[in-house]
Amino acid sequence: MTRDDLTALLAEQTPACGPAREALLTGGAFVVWDGLVPAYRVAGTYRARLGITRRRGQPTLALAETVEILGSAGDELLRIGRIDAADRPWTFMLFLDATATTVLACAGVATARNETA
Template identity: 40%
Template sequence: MTRDDLIAMLGEQTPACGPARNALIAGADFVVWNGPKRRHPSASREEPLRTGSIDAVDKSSWFTIFLNSMVTAVVACCGGRRATTMEWADTSESGA
């Protein structure tokens, strides 16, 4: 799968798909695993899914992608911004 293929497949399936697409356009690293196929927990059908990940160039965001078993469509995407070291320390100290 090429970067352009994945960019084209990332629509508005979930709120995270747009930011994931933007990360790819900006040069993010990505991988789609060939390993065991998994079924997305919220999927209503029994089709096995392939998974992958997208990691922003500046490592500030990450995304998990779920594709159909033939790797021809993105079914869902989740992810978001990684906490910075300072954000992590603030959260740890506050007990949140």
């Protein structure tokens, strides 16, 4: 998948999609993995991550909404992608359909980056 392909897929699925698209447009690193995973399995993982981020007070974008979307998708097979913003400390997780032609959900998590020279 190319940067342009992924940029075109990011619409308004969740409020994190716009910032994720902007991260791509400004040179953020990205990957979409080949493997498929059932949505219910990913939903459980990200439900746990939601709890962890809340306990830590870590900023997120659309993580709770993404967990709901994944939980509703049941047995649907998904591809997972990731975008790391180049100019700010955010990582965006993308959840695409099995053919990687539609983004079902997108969530952002603020990350701590070590700013050393």
